[in-house]
Amino acid sequence: MVEALPLRTEAVSKAFRKPGRRGGEGPKVVQALHEVSLEVARGQIYGLLGANGSGKSTLVRIIATLLLPDSGQATVFGRDVTRDAAIVRRLVNRVSVEAAFFKKLSPVENLLYTARLYGLGARQAVARAREIVAGLGFPMDRVNEPMENLSRGQQQKVAIARGLITAPMLLLLDEPTTGLDPRSKREVQTFVRAIRDEQDAAVLFTTHDMAEADALCDRVAIMDEGRIVAEGSSAKLKRRARSADLPDPSLEDVFMALTGHAIEDGPDQDE
Amino acid sequence: MHASVEAAAIHLRPVYGFVARTFSLLRRYWAWELTWLVYSAALVTTIGFLAMGVEQVSGTKLPNDRILVYLLTGSLLWRYLSELFSETANVIAWERWEGTIEYTFMAPISRVTHLLGMSLFSVLYAGARLVLLALVCAAMFHLDLAQANLPAACAVLGLSTFSLVGLGLMGASLPLVYPEKGQQMTGIIEAGLLVVSGVYYPVDVLPAWLRVLSTVSPITYTLRGMRAAMLEGASLGSLRGELIPLTITAVVLIPLGMCVFGWAERYCKRTGRLKRSG
Numbered sequence: 001m002v003e004a005l006p007l008r009t010e011a012v013s014k015a016f017r018k019p020g021r022r023g024g025e026g027p028k029v030v031q032a033l034h035e036v037s038l039e040v041a042r043g044q045i046y047g048l049l050g051a052n053g054s055g056k057s058t059l060v061r062i063i064a065t066l067l068l069p070d071s072g073q074a075t076v077f078g079r080d081v082t083r084d085a086a087i088v089r090r091l092v093n094r095v096s097v098e099a100a101f102f103k104k105l106s107p108v109e110n111l112l113y114t115a116r117l118y119g120l121g122a123r124q125a126v127a128r129a130r131e132i133v134a135g136l137g138f139p140m141d142r143v144n145e146p147m148e149n150l151s152r153g154q155q156q157k158v159a160i161a162r163g164l165i166t167a168p169m170l171l172l173l174d175e176p177t178t179g180l181d182p183r184s185k186r187e188v189q190t191f192v193r194a195i196r197d198e199q200d201a202a203v204l205f206t207t208h209d210m211a212e213a214d215a216l217c218d219r220v221a222i223m224d225e226g227r228i229v230a231e232g233s234s235a236k237l238k239r240r241a242r243s244a245d246l247p248d249p250s251l252e253d254v255f256m257a258l259t260g261h262a263i264e265d266g267p268d269q270d271e
Numbered sequence: 272m273h274a275s276v277e278a279a280a281i282h283l284r285p286v287y288g289f290v291a292r293t294f295s296l297l298r299r300y301w302a303w304e305l306t307w308l309v310y311s312a313a314l315v316t317t318i319g320f321l322a323m324g325v326e327q328v329s330g331t332k333l334p335n336d337r338i339l340v341y342l343l344t345g346s347l348l349w350r351y352l353s354e355l356f357s358e359t360a361n362v363i364a365w366e367r368w369e370g371t372i373e374y375t376f377m378a379p380i381s382r383v384t385h386l387l388g389m390s391l392f393s394v395l396y397a398g399a400r401l402v403l404l405a406l407v408c409a410a411m412f413h414l415d416l417a418q419a420n421l422p423a424a425c426a427v428l429g430l431s432t433f434s435l436v437g438l439g440l441m442g443a444s445l446p447l448v449y450p451e452k453g454q455q456m457t458g459i460i461e462a463g464l465l466v467v468s469g470v471y472y473p474v475d476v477l478p479a480w481l482r483v484l485s486t487v488s489p490i491t492y493t494l495r496g497m498r499a500a501m502l503e504g505a506s507l508g509s510l511r512g513e514l515i516p517l518t519i520t521a522v523v524l525i526p527l528g529m530c531v532f533g534w535a536e537r538y539c540k541r542t543g544r545l546k547r548s549g
Contacts, residue, residue: 017542058543061373061543061545064373065376066376066540066545066546067540067541067543067545068541086379086381087379089378089379092377094377096373098370100369100370100371100373101371102295102296102369102371104299104300105292105296109292109295112288113288114374114378115288116284116285116287116288116291117284117285117288117375117378117380118285118378118379119280119281119282119285119379120284121284
């Protein structure tokens with residue numbers, strides 16, 4: 001029997017309707033995803049690269065059971081994210097760019113809340129939370145301070161710990177290193193590799209940092225205006241973009257060649 | 272045996288998780304809580320003093336003790352029921368405000384567990400405040416409760432809790448669907464219930480069209496039953512006219528509240544509204 005893939009999407013599409021303005025434009029439909037298909041294998045870090053508004057977060061939300069696709073299918077270990085949402089939620093967790101927490105509560109209180117929602121006991125959860133945040137280089141003398149007193153980098157590390165405390169088999173990291181200082185970025189990247197190697201988990205990693213994707217991801221897909229325009233290992237994509245003018249292209253060059261624009265100035269589209 | 276205990280714990284931990292989290296938040300926002308408690312105590316005691324002054328204002332001999340118990344029952348009960356309703360609705364508004372709602376909706380728990388956790392917190396919170404406010408009233412006023420049938424009053428209160436939880440679940444759908452103005456919209460429902468349910472007056476004084484609305488408000492039956500138990504010492508048997516409608520509204524409103532909440536969740540997942548913070 002063939003083992004189900006941690007993640008498979010087949011022709012997933014999603015559009016959002018934006019209301020019109022009084023006396024101005026009428027309602028408009030924004031096509032956030034156009035028939036997106038991809039596969040993530042076990043133990044793989046899969047990079048989804050694209051500018052803001054390219055549809056990365058919409059895809060992540062669909063996989064995380066937070067959005068319903070208009071058409072197509074997404075499965076996690078063979079389970080449909082819409083029909084079998086309850087089972088999928090046990091297998092998946094997500095870390096997003098916004099480190100959303102109860103800001104008056106401490107990291108331990110926030111993590112304990114998450115752990116309880118996943119049915120973990122307090123003692124087990126606190127021990128695991130401490131182990132994870134320590135592994136991420138979080139200062140342990142601050143674990144009982146309110147989140148609002150912590151730096152952006154420290155909050156993001158707690159967000160990553162929240163994603164890991166439930167030991168997900170598929171981890172969705174939606175721009176987890178955006179806004180982090182270089183040292184924190186490196187610590188997070190090291191930790192992501194460790195999860196892949198030690199827990200055999202699959203990781204879907206969205207970013208618009210091309211160097212980070214190049215260094216971290218086993219395979220990447222480039223997204224533009226809701227479509228996957230190229231997919232493969234970064235070495236393969238770079239080989240394809242090689243030319244007489246550009247004998248040694250970077251992933252950034254590949255992105256520009258495929259989309260016609262730099263990653264910073266992507267289309268203005270809601271995710 | 273051990274396995275079944277562990278299985279039960281896995282289901283109960285999320286419920287406890289909601290309650291523990293929200294009480295932790297209350298502890299951190301203790302100054303708000305203190306302010307709100309003082310404000311509520313001032314409102315309730317003002318109603319008590321109003322009852323005591325009615326005779327002087329009207330210039331006629333009136334049964335002051337009866338008016339005092341009548342109005343304080345309404346005032347205390349309203350604080351309990353309105354807080355039960357608004358706190359159930361506010362749990363979602365709070366998550367909107369903090370931006371954590373997506374994480375809660377991603378957790379592998381059934382919506383029944385989620386809503387049970389939310390409601391349990393609201394019942395405990397509103398109940399604790401009711402006890403504190405009742406103690407304030409007992410200290411401020413001489414209440415003649417010789418006639419009161421307290422067990423019957425508690426039965427009415429307990430039964431009405433279920434109806435209000437059902438209404439609260441419907442109210443909680445509003446901040447889910449309308450991130451920016453949903454919480455204010457729950458305030459309109461609360462104000463409507465205050466007017467039509469006879470909190471400070473018999474519903475007979477309402478215009479006919481409002482009286483129709485009072486018949487569908489569970490709070491009308493709660494107040495009528497509580498007052499009958501507190502003022503006349505009515506037995507449970509004689510409160511059938513209130514207990515039956517309260518049972519019917521509880522049986523209807525809780526599943527209806529869950530259905531409305533489920534519909535609101537699907538709507539948000541279709542339109543992408545879970546993402547937006549209030």
